[in-house]
Amino acid sequence: MGLIHRKDPGTSVARLPSPQSSGDEKALSGDDHEHNVLDSPDTGLHRGLRSRQITMIAIGGAIGTGLIIGTGSSLAKAGPLSILISYSIVGFIVYMVMCALGEMATYLPIQSGFTGYAARFCDPALGFSLGYTYWFKYIIVTPNQLTAAALVIQYWVPREKVNPGVFIAIFLVAIILINYLGIKFFGEIEFWLSSIKVLTIVGLLILSLVLVLGGGPDHDRKGFRYWKNPGAMKPAYGTGDTGRFLGLWSTFVTATFAFLGTELVGVTVGEAQNPRRVIPRAIKLTFWRIVIFYVLSVLLIGMLVPYNSKRLAFATKKATTGASASPFVVAMIESGISGLPGFLNACILIFVFSAANSDLYIATRTLYGLAKEGNSARIFARTDQRGVPIYALGLSALIACIAFLNVADDSRKVFTYFVNLVTIFGLLTWISILVTHIYFVKARRAQGIEKHQLAYTAPFGLYGTYFALGFCIVIAIFKNFDVFIHVKGREGGETFDHVNFITGYLGIPLYLIMICGYKLIIKNKGWTPMTADLYSGKAAIDREEEEFLANKAAKQGGGKPGGWFYRHFIAWLL
Numbered sequence: 001m002g003l004i005h006r007k008d009p010g011t012s013v014a015r016l017p018s019p020q021s022s023g024d025e026k027a028l029s030g031d032d033h034e035h036n037v038l039d040s041p042d043t044g045l046h047r048g049l050r051s052r053q054i055t056m057i058a059i060g061g062a063i064g065t066g067l068i069i070g071t072g073s074s075l076a077k078a079g080p081l082s083i084l085i086s087y088s089i090v091g092f093i094v095y096m097v098m099c100a101l102g103e104m105a106t107y108l109p110i111q112s113g114f115t116g117y118a119a120r121f122c123d124p125a126l127g128f129s130l131g132y133t134y135w136f137k138y139i140i141v142t143p144n145q146l147t148a149a150a151l152v153i154q155y156w157v158p159r160e161k162v163n164p165g166v167f168i169a170i171f172l173v174a175i176i177l178i179n180y181l182g183i184k185f186f187g188e189i190e191f192w193l194s195s196i197k198v199l200t201i202v203g204l205l206i207l208s209l210v211l212v213l214g215g216g217p218d219h220d221r222k223g224f225r226y227w228k229n230p231g232a233m234k235p236a237y238g239t240g241d242t243g244r245f246l247g248l249w250s251t252f253v254t255a256t257f258a259f260l261g262t263e264l265v266g267v268t269v270g271e272a273q274n275p276r277r278v279i280p281r282a283i284k285l286t287f288w289r290i291v292i293f294y295v296l297s298v299l300l301i302g303m304l305v306p307y308n309s310k311r312l313a314f315a316t317k318k319a320t321t322g323a324s325a326s327p328f329v330v331a332m333i334e335s336g337i338s339g340l341p342g343f344l345n346a347c348i349l350i351f352v353f354s355a356a357n358s359d360l361y362i363a364t365r366t367l368y369g370l371a372k373e374g375n376s377a378r379i380f381a382r383t384d385q386r387g388v389p390i391y392a393l394g395l396s397a398l399i400a401c402i403a404f405l406n407v408a409d410d411s412r413k414v415f416t417y418f419v420n421l422v423t424i425f426g427l428l429t430w431i432s433i434l435v436t437h438i439y440f441v442k443a444r445r446a447q448g449i450e451k452h453q454l455a456y457t458a459p460f461g462l463y464g465t466y467f468a469l470g471f472c473i474v475i476a477i478f479k480n481f482d483v484f485i486h487v488k489g490r491e492g493g494e495t496f497d498h499v500n501f502i503t504g505y506l507g508i509p510l511y512l513i514m515i516c517g518y519k520l521i522i523k524n525k526g527w528t529p530m531t532a533d534l535y536s537g538k539a540a541i542d543r544e545e546e547e548f549l550a551n552k553a554a555k556q557g558g559g560k561p562g563g564w565f566y567r568h569f570i571a572w573l574l
Helices: 053-059 070-077 080-107 113-122 125-155 163-182 183-212 223-231 240-250 252-259 260-273 273-302 327-334 340-372 390-408 411-446 461-478 498-505 507-522 538-556 564-569
Strands: none
Touching: 053 183, 053 273, 053 390, 070 080, 070 240, 070 252, 070 273, 070 327, 080 113, 080 223, 080 240, 080 252, 080 260, 080 273, 080 327, 080 411, 080 461, 113 125, 113 260, 113 411, 125 163, 125 340, 125 390, 125 411, 125 507, 163 183, 163 390, 183 273, 183 327, 183 340, 223 273, 240 252, 252 273, 252 411, 260 273, 260 340, 260 411, 260 564, 273 327, 327 340, 340 390, 411 461, 411 498, 411 507, 498 507
């Protein structure tokens, strides 16, 4: 791929080390992962994402159905304390993943993102498997968002009146058009959609706090009442401490699903202006987003809605389509607010639409990147005059049509199946990023690159990476433990839930088969710390960075732009 020509220079960053060998570049077994096998005018992307767009997408891009809808199923299954614990732990793991990714991305901000890092620092087979795993994830999560839209819209229109397939088709056509019209149009649409999402979440948090303190129409100061009755933790698959622990563990699936997509910065790194400044900033914003948007949200929801509420869409197997899909809507109704639930459902539709739109974009660009690296059919690397990989977009959009399964089956059941599929793909992506970071740290140490020479380093180092890796592996193995438990009255009268077993674990053998198959066919060996490619393409990126910094200094004339308000409240976004 060609290098990114950023128009806006950034601020000063640490000068990264360059190799001292001739040519200032290091070969990678005949293949340069940055200058791929396909590099012609008809296979190039247009770099149109601005810094403010990437920043806002990083803040609100991953906020979707997992937080707004998925928390309802966790609350009904295990209680408020369980979801607070699971969301906090998974949130910390996600932060470790982002820190690991940030260290690699600031050192070498290449367009292929974390799939390229896996291929260069660890093993080309891992890069191949990670690329397809990530693509599988987003061709599954896109129809999942469309299915969620059909579920939410039944708040106004029951499926008996209008077939859900009508709404699925409308949303699908809309996101295809936005992606087809080019990256500038997509970036601007996502900027405003993400802004709406952030404002909505902030408003919900403020409203929830007011309701907890008794400021609602019922003037009922709830506090932690529901933590006492019906209780803070709901036993599942048993009684006593064992039942409470199993209930807690069952919420890790939906907690993981809620955080999926946070690693989006690894996809946009090659399109970011001044990435060595933008990426650390995005990671800091990720930490505060986890604490404020996720942890605080589940804490307040657990205080407002009892886990045995009949209005929760997932509370019982016979939940009606008129019951609210979101626990936030339930909280409003429980507190006597009649006007806002409909408005909130409209906001949730915007959440779903934004998530589906960005998911289709990521699926398209991931397939495009695989084709550019020679790991997929060359036709998927072709772009039109707007720089849109139309064939990759067409295939990804075609696969998204599986959302129409919702027409013939119950929305809740299909939604659960998709959550299982997407969660394992997301976990495998995080595992791959963490493994790659371990290899990267060992390689930079072996090749004499010290921590102080990097623009950003993971604050917890390899300790945090190993902890997150171990927890991700445990969640991946035991996340669907309930399929092995004999439950009386299980749907269909079966003692073994084979459907959830397949959807929950299908990704693991696919992931391993792709790694082993690649190594058997290509017959490659993984990189050692001394042979890992830390330098190809970096010298050109360093020179480009220096050029932009010089241009910015010339434009500013050595002074600080704007006044105090601009520097503290506007400049961080731009």
